[in-house]
Amino acid sequence: MKDIFTAPFVEEMKRTTANMYRLGWDERNGGNISLLLDTDEVAEYLDLGHVIRTIPIGFEAKALVGRIFIVTGTGKYFKNVEVDPETNLGIIRIAEDGCTAELLWGYKDGGRFTSELPAHLMSHMARLEVDPQHRVVMHCHPTHTLAMNYVHELDERKMTHTLWEMCTECIVVFPDGVGVLPWMLCGTNSIGEATAAKMREFRLVVWGMHGIYGAGKTMDETFGLIETVEKAAQIYMLTAHLPRINTIRDHELRELAEFFGVDYRKDFLDL
Ligand code: 13P
Ligand code: ZN
Numbered sequence: 001m002k003d004i005f006t007a008p009f010v011e012e013m014k015r016t017t018a019n020m021y022r023l024g025w026d027e028r029n030g031g032n033i034s035l036l037l038d039t040d041e042v043a044e045y046l047d048l049g050h051v052i053r054t055i056p057i058g059f060e061a062k063a064l065v066g067r068i069f070i071v072t073g074t075g076k077y078f079k080n081v082e083v084d085p086e087t088n089l090g091i092i093r094i095a096e097d098g099c100t101a102e103l104l105w106g107y108k109d110g111g112r113f114t115s116e117l118p119a120h121l122m123s124h125m126a127r128l129e130v131d132p133q134h135r136v137v138m139h140c141h142p143t144h145t146l147a148m149n150y151v152h153e154l155d156e157r158k159m160t161h162t163l164w165e166m167c168t169e170c171i172v173v174f175p176d177g178v179g180v181l182p183w184m185l186c187g188t189n190s191i192g193e194a195t196a197a198k199m200r201e202f203r204l205v206v207w208g209m210h211g212i213y214g215a216g217k218t219m220d221e222t223f224g225l226i227e228t229v230e231k232a233a234q235i236y237m238l239t240a241h242l243p244r245i246n247t248i249r250d251h252e253l254r255e256l257a258e259f260f261g262v263d264y265r266k267d268f269l270d271l
Contacts (some may be wrong), residue, residue: 004045004105004210009037009070010085014140016219017078024143025230026078030139031116031211034071035219036124037091042068042104046091051102054095055112059189061121062098063128069094071113071120074107088113094121118192118241119213126199134215136222141211144233151240154208156180160268164253166232171253173228175264178212179205186210202227 004010016033020026042048069092072081076088090106101113114120120137127134153160160177164170179198184191184207186221195213198205204225205213212229216222250269257264 001047001251002045005085007041007045009041010089012219013072013089014082014085016223017072017081019223020140021078023227023230025140025226027079029075031078031138032074032116032120033139033219034069034073034114034117034120034124034137036135037068037070039066039082041066042091046104048093048104051093051104053103055092055103057094057099057101057117057120057121058220059122059192060098061094061125063125064094064121065096065098067094067124068092068104069120069124070106072118073111074115076111077156083163087196115187116192118187118189120192122192122196123205123213123215128194128202130200131217133217136214136216136219138214138219138226139207139211140226142226142230142233143218144237145206145212145230146209147237148233149206149209152160152236154180154182154206156202156206157268159206160265161206162236163229164268165248166235167228168248168256170228170232171257171264172260172262174204174225175257175262177203177204177228177265178202181205181207183208183210227233 010065071090071092073088073090081088086106087108091104092101092113093104095102116139123137156179159180179202181194199215203215212226214222214226216225251271253269
């Protein structure tokens with residue numbers, strides 16, 4: 001059996017949480033990540049017959065039975081994952097009943113997965129239907145994106161349009177735009193269901209006055225989506241109070257999308 005502490009997926013969680021922390025997206029225990037793992041790869045590191053304990057997940061995730069995820073722990077600080085992954089992360093398998101998580105590794109102090117597991121697993125189910133290659137769901141509280149929530153309408157067409165105008169590459173990076181939810185109580189099945197419903201259409205979902213969710217095939221891709229939104233939101237916040245004398249026009253956004261061959265939300269442009 002190989003050493004789990006050297007597994008690429010543990011390394012990737014360590015690296016990503018550290019980056020997110022340093023960017024200021026994950027103060028205290030803010031944010032959570034779930035990564036769908038390849039069962040054969042996990043079997044190289046863990047005895048899949050050994051379940052440390054079981055934890056109810058509070059909803060049914062039938063479509064994910066047998067699937068294994070590495071997930072950040074609830075109340076755990078991203079800044080600490082690097083130094084103590086076994087306490088701050090856990091590897092769980094969705095049990096046969098679809099309602100229980102089998103802990104295979106981690107949460108060493110008796111902890112459990114993020115309180116946002118409903119949003120994560122429901123989003124995984126939604127995204128896997130759109131794209132079977134999908135593996136990552138990431139949530140965080142990026143500063144400028146959050147600031148923008150207080151001064152910009154929480155409307156997905158308007159918010160997407162504003163973000164696309166802020167950096168030339170935005171429409172190419174997230175041509176499907178950003179979904180937007182109003183403020184909702186977090187950590188609930190309801191916000192999970194609302195997020196998953198948006199995830200059928202978008203890979204990015206803003207949680208009004210809370211943060212953002214991103215989904216993708218790889219950690220880099222998902223991180224890059226959020227990073228690009230955050231950059232655009234930063235430009236917006238640096239300029240929103242100043243007279244705007246230049247902008248990227250809708251016909252230029254269309255030109256970009258067509259040149260880079262991306263399937264974009266045409267109904268989000270005024271053409
Ligand atoms: P957890 O500590 O349960 O992951 O919650 C953090 C968070 O960002 C809630 O939305
Ligand atoms: Zn949060």
